[in-house]
Amino acid sequence: MDKNNLNNIPKDLFVPLVRKEDTSDRISTPSRTFFQDAKRTLFNNKPAVFSMILILFIIIMSIVGPWMNSFGSDEQDLKRAKMPPRVPVLENVSWLGMDGTLSGTFQGKDVQQATAKANARFDRKEEFIDIKVINKGDGTRNSAEVKATYHIYEAKDMKDTYFWFGSDALGRDQWTRLWEGTRVSLIIAFVAAVLDLVIGVAYGGISGFYGGRVDNVMQRIAEILVGIPNLVIILLMMLVLKPGIISIVIALSITGWIGMSRIVRGEVLKLKNQEFVLASRTLGTSNGTIIRKHLVPNISGIIIINTMFSVPGAIFFEAFLSFIGLGIVPPDASLGSLIDLGFDNLRLYPYMLVFPAIVISVLMIAFNIVGDGLRDAFDPKMHK
Amino acid sequence: MTRYLLRRVWYMLITLFIIATFSFFLMKILPGSPLQAEDKLSEEQKAIILEKYGLNEPIPVQYAKYLGGLVKGDLGVSFKFDNTPVTTILIDRIGPSALLGFQALVVGSILGIILGLLASIFRNSPIDFSSTIIAVIGTSIPSFVFAGLLQYVFAVKLGWFPVALWGTSAHTILPTIALAIHPMATAARFTRTEMVEVLHSNYIITARAKGVSETGIILKHGLRNALIPLITVLGPMAVGLMTGSMVIEQIFAIPGIGEQFVTSVMVNDYPTIMGTTLLFAFGFIVIILIIDLLYGLIDPRIRLAGGK
Numbered sequence: 001m002d003k004n005n006l007n008n009i010p011k012d013l014f015v016p017l018v019r020k021e022d023t024s025d026r027i028s029t030p031s032r033t034f035f036q037d038a039k040r041t042l043f044n045n046k047p048a049v050f051s052m053i054l055i056l057f058i059i060i061m062s063i064v065g066p067w068m069n070s071f072g073s074d075e076q077d078l079k080r081a082k083m084p085p086r087v088p089v090l091e092n093v094s095w096l097g098m099d100g101t102l103s104g105t106f107q108g109k110d111v112q113q114a115t116a117k118a119n120a121r122f123d124r125k126e127e128f129i130d131i132k133v134i135n136k137g138d139g140t141r142n143s144a145e146v147k148a149t150y151h152i153y154e155a156k157d158m159k160d161t162y163f164w165f166g167s168d169a170l171g172r173d174q175w176t177r178l179w180e181g182t183r184v185s186l187i188i189a190f191v192a193a194v195l196d197l198v199i200g201v202a203y204g205g206i207s208g209f210y211g212g213r214v215d216n217v218m219q220r221i222a223e224i225l226v227g228i229p230n231l232v233i234i235l236l237m238m239l240v241l242k243p244g245i246i247s248i249v250i251a252l253s254i255t256g257w258i259g260m261s262r263i264v265r266g267e268v269l270k271l272k273n274q275e276f277v278l279a280s281r282t283l284g285t286s287n288g289t290i291i292r293k294h295l296v297p298n299i300s301g302i303i304i305i306n307t308m309f310s311v312p313g314a315i316f317f318e319a320f321l322s323f324i325g326l327g328i329v330p331p332d333a334s335l336g337s338l339i340d341l342g343f344d345n346l347r348l349y350p351y352m353l354v355f356p357a358i359v360i361s362v363l364m365i366a367f368n369i370v371g372d373g374l375r376d377a378f379d380p381k382m383h384k
Numbered sequence: 385m386t387r388y389l390l391r392r393v394w395y396m397l398i399t400l401f402i403i404a405t406f407s408f409f410l411m412k413i414l415p416g417s418p419l420q421a422e423d424k425l426s427e428e429q430k431a432i433i434l435e436k437y438g439l440n441e442p443i444p445v446q447y448a449k450y451l452g453g454l455v456k457g458d459l460g461v462s463f464k465f466d467n468t469p470v471t472t473i474l475i476d477r478i479g480p481s482a483l484l485g486f487q488a489l490v491v492g493s494i495l496g497i498i499l500g501l502l503a504s505i506f507r508n509s510p511i512d513f514s515s516t517i518i519a520v521i522g523t524s525i526p527s528f529v530f531a532g533l534l535q536y537v538f539a540v541k542l543g544w545f546p547v548a549l550w551g552t553s554a555h556t557i558l559p560t561i562a563l564a565i566h567p568m569a570t571a572a573r574f575t576r577t578e579m580v581e582v583l584h585s586n587y588i589i590t591a592r593a594k595g596v597s598e599t600g601i602i603l604k605h606g607l608r609n610a611l612i613p614l615i616t617v618l619g620p621m622a623v624g625l626m627t628g629s630m631v632i633e634q635i636f637a638i639p640g641i642g643e644q645f646v647t648s649v650m651v652n653d654y655p656t657i658m659g660t661t662l663l664f665a666f667g668f669i670v671i672i673l674i675i676d677l678l679y680g681l682i683d684p685r686i687r688l689a690g691g692k
Binding site: 223224228229231232235236239240312316319320323324325326339342343346347350353357360361364365367368369372 | 395398399402403406407410413520521523524525526528529532533535536540623626627630631634635645646649650654657661664665668669
């Protein structure tokens with residue numbers, strides 16, 4: 001128990017040990033299985049736990065978020081297009097940019113000209129535009145500068161309307177669209193990851209376990225497939241298939257499983273000739289049982305790590321495809337298509353890009369950190 | 385080595401052949417033809433146009449001609465863009481893409497190596513910690529999000545750099561940074577891991593015992609050995625750059641291959657799409673081949689272990 005004090009124990013405490021039959025190989029601390037051990041390592045990793053909470057939060061928001069206000073994701077109304085974000089309580093905190101105003105600085109040769117420019121920019125509703133003079137100017141070109149704040153909600157007579165994250169170019173609520181888009185992105189990512197897992201494990205497992213000619217043929221096929229860059233396959237597939245969730249999943253999975261299958265094959269090859277498998281085989285265990293009881297538990301760690309890393313990969317590819325116009329098409333939203341729309345309005349309405357960009361960045365970072373955490377927890381080489 | 389090289393080139397040719405075949409039959413399946421305003425044309429006019437593009441011949445003949453053209457570097461004629469040959473379009477546009485990719489690769493890997501080196505020297509210090517954070521963020525945040533941020537802050541708000549387009553070297557700065565962030569993060573992560581491992585090996589202890597200076601140990605004995613495996617990530621890095629170039633060129637309106645691809649997708653110009661895809665595929669495969677060969681040449685251990 002107290003190994004550090006071994007030298008300080010008084011001699012009279014030593015008593016001859018009475019030999020007992022069954023206690024000699026008792027283990028003093030509870031024995032933990034590999035999974036319990038991994039779980040402990042994982043839950044002691046604070047960034048990973050925090051990331052898991054973040055992911056969980058985003059998943060929950062993607063389910064309940066669209067129901068939290070009364071707007072639908074495809075309710076178009078050009079009268080309320082491009083409204084800035086406005087949140088009930090936060091609107092009083094001016095630096096947050098959630099107060100439902102548009103603002104900009106305008107230059108002119110004098111204050112009057114600059115103000116005129118501001119009015120022209122903001123629908124000519126002068127009574128709703130606050131002008132703050134920054135620089136009076138001296139009559140030369142663009143020497144005067146004013147900062148104009150446009151109370152667009154008041155101007156449009158929508159005092160009681162709150163677009164929490166603003167509205168897009170067609171007047172659709174960004175909050176609703178953002179969370180619906182997140183849902184679409186997450187569904188694509190998870191389904192693609194599960195497909196990679198199932199196909200990859202089956203292909204790699206069969207190839208590695210049966211070996212011989214089966215392995216040879218299967219590996220030649222995989223070798224050719226792996227030579228084709230997955231970007232090229234995904235792009236070609238997206239051209240053939242109708243744009244949509246299912247097509248993206250198919251396009252991602254068509255090459256995605258190869259990485260997994262290679263890893264699984266390598267592990268199976270390594271494991272299947274080890275003593276415990278041979279022992280089990282000598283005892284007459286069937287192939288199915290060997291795979292289920294001996295091989296799968298031993299490679300599950302590496303499978304979990306790999307699946308975890310394929311999720312952010314799929315999120316990225318979905319966003320990438322939607323961004324270049326091959327992915328999700330309107331009126332459906334995804335993080336990628338929202339970012340694409342955000343870029344069209346970046347100069348004047350940056351909030352359209354900011355929110356989807358934040359969500360996708362947080363998701364990607366969180367998944368990568370959890371993936372790193374899982375690798376630390378499940379990789380036997382990392383255990384001390 | 386020669387046998388290995390031949391085998392690799394053989395596989396490369398098979399792969400390219402499969403992609404070419406696949407994309408040819410895809411073009412046949414997909415809707416859309418060179419006939420613009422189809423209903424206004426008379427039968428004779430249609431026939432003339434189809435003959436001009438060789439579309440009146442049976443598909444196997446078209447396929448053979450297509451493959452024959454590919455061998456000569458002829459990728460067909462664009463449906464849009466004034467009927468320019470696809471090869472011409474691509475050659476015109478390869479300059480900006482190559483320049484950007486090269487700059488990003490150089491800037492990214494040099495910064496990444498420095499970052500990873502610092503992290504490994506000052507292990508478990510704030511420097512190490514912040515370098516890890518930069519690496520995680522760099523690998524996670526999609527390049528187009530990063531590009532949007534750069535464009536908005538440094539071009540739109542601060543006005544330090546041009547917002548978009550191509551011309552002076554100032555135009556290349558923001559896109560290069562946006563493209564370089566990913567290779568930088570990868571290189572930083574990799575360099576750190578490798579350096580930590582290398583600095584624990586026996587020959588470093590020997591060098592230290594001999595009294596080699598700490599700088600000498602880190603730069604000459606450590607970094608040089610740590611960098612060899614970095615060559616393996618150059619492949620995925622280059623692939624990532626090609627993916628990234630599509631969105632980055634689109635965002636910054638750079639007349640490169642990636643921007644051409646996205647535009648072609650939007651106007652359904654299939655010959656250009658296929659030509660670009662083939663070029664991408666060719667680029668990927670050649671780069672990966674070169675890297676594999678390079679790896680064998682630089683690290684003698686690989687050649688011995690591979691036995692090829």
